[in-house]
Structures are given as structure tokens and as C-alpha cells.
Amino acid sequence: MMRPLCCIVGPTAAGKSALALQLAHARGLSIVSADSRQLYRHFNVGTAKPTREEQALVPHYGIDCVDPVERYSAHRWAESASSWCRAATDQGAPPLIVGGTGLYLRALVTPLAPVPTLDADRRRALAPWLDTLDRAELLRWCARLDPARAHLGRTQLLRAVETALLAGTRISDALDGPGQGLASATGPVRYLVVDPGPGLAVRIEARVQAMVAAGFVEEIEQLRTHVPSDAPAWNASGYGVMREAVEGRLTLGAAIERVIIETRQYAKRQRTWFRHQLPSQQVTHVNPLAPTAVAEALAWWDAAHQQDGVHA
Template sequence: MTPEVLVIAGPTASGKTELSIHVAQALGGEIISADSRQIYRYMDIGTAKPTVEEQAVVPHHLLDVVDPNETFSAGQFALAASNHIEDLIGRGLVPIVVGGAGFYFEALFEGLSPIPETPYHIKSEVAALIKQNLEGAHSSLKDVDPEVADRVAPTDRQRIARALEVFRSTGKPLSHFQTLPRVPATTRTPLAFGIGLQRQELRNRINLRVHRMIEDGLIIETERLLSKGYGKADAMKSFGYRESAAFLFGNMTIEDAVDAIKTGTRQYAKRQITWFRNRTQLNWLDPERDDLKGAIISRYEAVKSASA
């Protein structure tokens, strides 16, 4: 089938941004970000968001979507990305989905379990329960959905909350919805590439990126976010910001904060690699061996010609 959407996936600090811009310029495309942290406004340095200059070269979509204290689910991403894909194809452009959020890619191309939206008041009730008695919340989950409770750690606040929200809003356990057929947000055919780096090379890139973020003003950016009242937002608990906040509150030295950011980033990259390695549809590229831009463009043109 003719590839209608290009995908460039890989772990953080693997060079996706620069590569995707070059590919978009060559093919006449625009970029749809699939990054679960770059959706937040005001969080630019710590998420390695494409700069204003980079966005001026090639239009980027799904950046700066919500404030740090707001939520943006994989389902919301998939719907928004699908709409952008249709718009770009309708304008004769190549949609290029770029990022490292595996769950976003899954929602877009494979679909998620069809779970109804949870009313806000139920989310608030469950959040209060989780905050007051996490152990009791997990016990309640065992009563209403033992299958999910067995898979979820007693300390996993987010997943316990999600399962309880679903039951309270629908009267059915989350495990019921997980057995239903998935419906992908788009039926457009993707041609997907993964950037594979040797462990030490990725480690070096992460270390360099962290030092560059500090030099570019990550601490100042974090201070501004705190002054805006986002200190308790879930987005601020992600690597880079939690350590910067700890430094600002006097709980860490700058040296310890930098080391902790490196560690958190490496752990995140490891989880990304594990997720992507289990996806056989990715065409893996080695930056040390391959001309990444040339390999993607030649493969895209070859598959397109063969499908014509």
C-alpha cells in the first residue's frame, strides 16, 4: 500500500527533531509532534521543544496544546493528530509524525480500548480518595476489578485512579473495556522508522543535552513555572523539572540535580527503547552506519513507486 504518513520514532536525545526537519524540507511535509511533554505550554527547555527558529523552517503541530496543570490523554492526541493528518494530505503535503511517546503512536495507529470519558466530578472524587488513602483505594479496586488490581502495583496512583474512575462512571470494570475491539484514530498507511543508537552514544547525547539545558536556563524556566502556580501539576513531576524544583527549594545541590536529571532521562529513554523494540513495524536505522535522511527518503520513494 502507498505510504501516506511518515513516522520517525526513537528515544529522547536521539536526534529526531533535526532529522525530521530535514526530511520534511526534502519531501514537502509538516511535522506532527508525538511527544507527551512538549504538549505543555511554558515548558520549552526541559522538554527539548523545537525552537521558534526550527518551527519557522517547517510548521510543527501539537506543540503547546495545554497548560501544565491540564491533562491531555493519548486518545485526545490521536484524534487531534488524525485531524492534522487529513488536513495535510488534503493540502498535498506529507504528514510526518515525530516523537517518543509510544502510547501516542499506539492510540493513533492501533487504537485504544473504547472507554467513555470520565465526568470531572468523578475524577475529583477518586483523586481525593487516592490522596487520602492509597492503600484503601487499591483494596477497593480489588473488589470491583480484581483482574486489573492484580496487574497494578499498590503504589501506582495513576493506574489505580484510572481504573476506579472507569468503574464509578460506567458501572463496568476497566478490564471489560480492555477486551473490546480497538479502533485506530487513522486508517492512513504509515511508513515508520526508528532511530537506534548504541547505549554509550545515547548516554553521551543525554549528558550533553542536560548540560545544555542548564546553560539555556532550565532552572529559570522552572522558577517561572513555580511562580505561575504549577508546582503541584503532574507535568512538573517529570524529569528535569522535579530536580530543578528540588534545587530551587534547597533540597538538592545543583551538581546533584544535574546528575539526577541525567539518570531520570536515561531511565525514560530505556523505557522508550523497550516499547519501540517490541514494535516490529519500525524500520530501524543506525546513525553511525546510515545516512538517516537519505535512507528515509529513498525508502519512502521506493515504497511509493512500488505501490503506484
């Protein structure tokens, strides 16, 4: 019988990684990161990437996979994740999917068609015009060209508009179309949604402050010396705003406040996605602040495998 696919998910700063690390260490598992930001090399502090010590404690996949100038789609991640899951299983450390990128999770269990590849020169030519659009204008363009994507964040809106203009197709059509996913290659899917509830706002602020203390500004100063300003990796949450501070276009205090606000908005969108997109019968909730959180996570993993006739 196929082993169930277990995923620890939740909004940013909720405490997914810490809980997953404890579970993985206790049960001899590998962690497959479903985080669209941690894929990029050199972008470490602002993405809350697992430390070297954490990666040495538990095998990690999906970390430091691509250069900052590369574009990485959900379809490509799902294909890679399939290989990582097989490799982890073959090495005797079953995979635990951990992350908050909803589209990656969807691509993992639902077949997706490949997103159109865009010509790099035409993208560069279009970029200056796209940069002039404020959010309201960008929303109007997306509502016309690809309305199914018009509720998303700025990065997704930009991608939807440029795909429609340059490829002549809607990115939403590709994402909803048939393709090759991982669903047929896995057993039942189980989700552990990690969310501290009202305490998340405080955790987000604390995380941003901790990132600054850990060298977020210094990291950006160093990245600017070798990463082009239009590299996709700069779209990672917080980096664009903090780069404005490094370049003198914003005070550090104002930048920190903006990053906190944008991160809270992103977490709100994540919560909405998890609430509406995950099958309720496959979901277990846990508050990471509860003293029983680790025990609940262990019980969730064990129950999933016992229930589906697979020994952990």
C-alpha cells in the same frame, strides 16, 4: 490509494527531531509531534521543544496545544492527530509523525477505547496519599489493581492506581478495548527507528547539561509563579527533580545527576517498547550518527511511497 503513514520514532535524545526536520524540509512535509510533553504550553526547555526557527522552517502540529493544568490522553491525542494529518495533507505538506511516546503511536494506528474521566475533586483528595507512596509500594498497589501496567514508570503507575480506585475500572482494559482510532483512515504504516546505540547514554547526559545551560532552572522558577504544583505538565521528565532543586530540597548537581539517570531509565523503557510493539516487517533502523543517516531517511520515505503506489 491511501498515502502510507510514516513515523520517525526512537528513545529520547536519540536525534529523531533533527533527522525528521531535515527529511521534512527536503520533501516538503509537515511534522506531527507524538511527544506527550511538548503538548504543554510554557514547558519548553526541559521538553526539548522545537525552536521558533525550526517551527518556521517546517509546519509543526502537536506543539503548545494545551494548558499545563489539562490532562491529555492517548485517545484524545489520536483524535487530534487524525485532524492534524488531514490538515497537513490538505495544505500540500504530508504529515510525518515524530516522537517517542509509544502509547500515542499505538493509539494512532490501533483503535483505543476512551480512558475513564476522573472527577477532579476526588483526584485532588487522593493525591496527598498517592504522593506518600514510594515506588515499591506503588508497584504493589498497581500489581493488585491493574497488573498489566505494573512494569511502567511512576507517572503511569499513579494513573493506573487512581483510575482503578476512582473509576472502578482498569485503565489497561480501556486501552485494550475497542474504540475509534486512525488505523482505518490511513494506508500502510512505516517506522524509522532512530537509535545511536551505546552512544545514547552520552547524548542524554549532554542534552541534560545543555538544557541547564539553556535556562532549564530559570524556566522552572518562572513556571512556579503561575502553574499549580499538581498540574499534569509537571510530570514531564526532569521537571519534578529540577523543581526540587529550585525549591532548595536538592542541590543542582544532585538534581542534574538524577535527571540524567531517570532519562536513561526512560530511554531503556522506550527501547523495550519499540523492540516488542512495532511489527518488524514495517521497521527500518538508522543510526543518526552515521554520515549516511539523512540519505537513509530520504530513501526510507521515498521507498515507502513508491512501494505503496503513492508519489511523494
